[in-house]
Amino acid sequence: MSTSLVIQAPPFSPEKNRELADRFHRDGCLLVPDVLTPGEVAALTERVDRIFADPRAKTTDTLYGEWIATRLFEWDTMFRDMLVREPLISLVETILGPDCHLIANNFVRNAPGQAIDTFHVDDLLWFPLPDDLPRYDARTRFPCFLFNVQIPLTDLLTDEFGPTQFVPGSHYSGRQPNDPRNPTFEGKGPVSIHCKAGDIYLQHSQVWHRGAPNKSTRTRYLLQQAYSMRFIAQRFYPFLNYRMPDHVLEGASDRLLRVLGKHGKGPYG
Numbered sequence: 001m002s003t004s005l006v007i008q009a010p011p012f013s014p015e016k017n018r019e020l021a022d023r024f025h026r027d028g029c030l031l032v033p034d035v036l037t038p039g040e041v042a043a044l045t046e047r048v049d050r051i052f053a054d055p056r057a058k059t060t061d062t063l064y065g066e067w068i069a070t071r072l073f074e075w076d077t078m079f080r081d082m083l084v085r086e087p088l089i090s091l092v093e094t095i096l097g098p099d100c101h102l103i104a105n106n107f108v109r110n111a112p113g114q115a116i117d118t119f120h121v122d123d124l125l126w127f128p129l130p131d132d133l134p135r136y137d138a139r140t141r142f143p144c145f146l147f148n149v150q151i152p153l154t155d156l157l158t159d160e161f162g163p164t165q166f167v168p169g170s171h172y173s174g175r176q177p178n179d180p181r182n183p184t185f186e187g188k189g190p191v192s193i194h195c196k197a198g199d200i201y202l203q204h205s206q207v208w209h210r211g212a213p214n215k216s217t218r219t220r221y222l223l224q225q226a227y228s229m230r231f232i233a234q235r236f237y238p239f240l241n242y243r244m245p246d247h248v249l250e251g252a253s254d255r256l257l258r259v260l261g262k263h264g265k266g267p268y269g
């Protein structure tokens with residue numbers, strides 16, 4: 001494990017976190033600019049290239065296909081310490097509560113021509129609505145039990161670079177996307193999240209989204225940290241009998257230990 005170069009930054013104020021959380025709940029996606037420093041972006045980029053190039057990435061089942069890596073916290077303290085980087089973690093806790101924890105820590109490194117470019121919700125549709133109910137009521141807050149924090153390490157300033165696209169408010173639809181390439185929800189079509197390396201964005205798992213096709217000549221680097229409420233159990237591959245390596249826990253703060261899964265007793269165990 002090499003030295004962590006993660007910056008100790010202050011959290012946002014509780015008021016700002018609540019305001020950002022409200023926007024996230026309403027739209028299903030939220031861009032927070034200027035979180036990582038250029039030094040962090042460069043170090044994370046170099047380190048993830050090292051992981052993809054390491055033959056052990058295959059033998060430890062770190063790779064998921066050719067261009068997605070998983071369980072990055074096992075590989076390098078810098079990826080581990082990013083899990084509790086401020087102002088990210090306080091914002092995550094504002095949305096999911098103080099008992100939230102990590103459920104996935106992936107990296108998507110997609111070269112030109114590679115993308116998950118059909119619109120989808122992640123994993124499954126939580127609460128499907130019958131045909132005669134058009135949507136969930138906008139006066140309610142649609143639940144958020146888990147979501148992804150996306151951390152681009154390359155600039156994605158125009159569509160040719162393959163930014164994430166989402167349909168605002170579509171997590172209220174109670175449905176799968178109504179078109180795999182150009183879905184609309186209440187007259188609104190997809191919006192691109194144009195962002196710089198070092199910005200972060202939060203993505204509700206139920207909002208319709210995709211990675212736009214990467215039509216540039218540059219590989220897209222995207223670090224992902226998915227968090228959930230405590231009641232959704234962690235399950236890192238190979239799921240049954242997964243054991244957190246001891247070196248990941250060395251020197252970890254109480255908050256980091258909790259994010260890695262250390263909880264007091266409570267409901268369901």
Ligand SMILES: [Fe+2]
Pocket residue numbers: 120121122209
């Ligand atoms: Fe997705």
